[in-house]
Amino acid sequence: MQCVSIKKGVECGFMTAKGCTFNGGRCHPIVDQCQGCSRTVTFDSGTFCTVAPDPSKKWNGRPCNFATHVERSKSTQTQKLNPLKASKRAAANKG
Numbered sequence: 255m256q257c258v259s260i261k262k263g264v265e266c267g268f269m270t271a272k273g274c275t276f277n278g279g280r281c282h283p284i285v286d287q288c289q290g291c292s293r294t295v296t297f298d299s300g301t302f303c304t305v306a307p308d309p310s311k312k313w314n315g316r317p318c319n320f321a322t323h324v325e326r327s328k329s330t331q332t333q334k335l336n337p338l339k340a341s342k343r344a345a346a347n348k349g
């Protein structure tokens with residue numbers, strides 16, 4: 255349903271016929287860490303995030319996973335080794 259309070263005209267899953275059902279009854283404005291993110295939108299009521307109703311929660315000790323202005327380091331995927339197979343492989347390579 256379209257928001258009729260903070261982000262007027264924006265489709266939002268929290269908006270119902272009874273009003274905004276988000277915790278607190280309204281979206282929260284962006285936080286300092288959001289500056290530069292392309293998901294911010296400025297309305298008459300302030301600057302808000304298009305995907306997170308409470309941006310401060312998205313920056314809780316780590317970078318927001320939706321942020322477009324943060325470079326993420328690629329996670330180094332560690333491959334699990336089966337010790338038995340590794341042992342057999344090592345033995346085969348010796349001989």
Ligand code: SF4
Binds near residue numbers: 291305308312319320
């Ligand atoms: S996506 Fe994350 S960083 Fe970007 S505006 Fe929303 S909460 Fe802030």
